[in-house]
Amino acid sequence: MNHSGNRHWRRGLLALLLSMLAGHSWASHAWGTYHWARTANPFALQVGNNMTADWTTHLQLSVQDWNNPIGFGASSTPLKVMLVAGRSSKRTCSMVAGTTQVCNGKYGFNGWLGLASINISGGSHITQGTAKMNDSYFNLQSYNTPNEKRHVVCQEVAHTFGLDHQSVDGGSLNTCMDYFSNTGANAGSTLSTTPNAHDFEQLTLIYTHLDTVTTLAAGAGSASAADIDIGDDPRSWGVLVRQSANGRSSVYERENRNGSKTVTHVYWTQEAAQRCRSCDHRFETHDAQP
Ligand SMILES: [Zn+2]
């Protein structure tokens, strides 16, 4: 090996080690090592708005929050959300390559309030994502509060950035990435409706390294292969890989025929979680009026 080849190899190894540190060891609430591949920071992620007017208000506020980092030293954030016209439909919320599509609809009394899915290629690169809010529940008096809606949409969209929860026990860390419930006696509370400083620290860690390729859409993005999508049938989510002790948060994974993986975060209703905390809620009967 000549001298320059050796140096090149060493530099490659160093970059690999740094990216591993950024992706694994330092991260405390990254969603695995999942991140959008991109060649420069900051970068713009297109978030397609397929939501109705009321939800659009909550989505717009959450996008503003994610674009305005807070906390000590947080003067910038690597991920800039670019809210664009939706390219999917509320009902199917099909994935569009290189983008996140956000939708709301009456998806039925199936036990979930919110669902976030990301498609992964090469083990860690997010290629497309969707976030869905279930109006079957959000139209009910108990969940139909601006704060609860803001909390859930803020969280589901951010799962497609590669963020996981900071807490799932129901307490508030004053981040939308927790499971505080802005319902009942807390319906008027604005706690946990926005990101906190730690979320921005985490994003900075996830996106410290640069990639040699990009998974972001160059233009408007193109419809992805149909078999990547998560359908109405919850069996299409794949296998349950983890669930919180209180039963409110689950992660499912599915291997796709093209070698990619689809990972889905499920935000269960309080009622679905309480009925049987350790059950796979997909296979339970959910009441129309919890
Ligand atoms: Zn990368």
Ligand SMILES: [Zn+2]
């Ligand atoms: Zn979640």
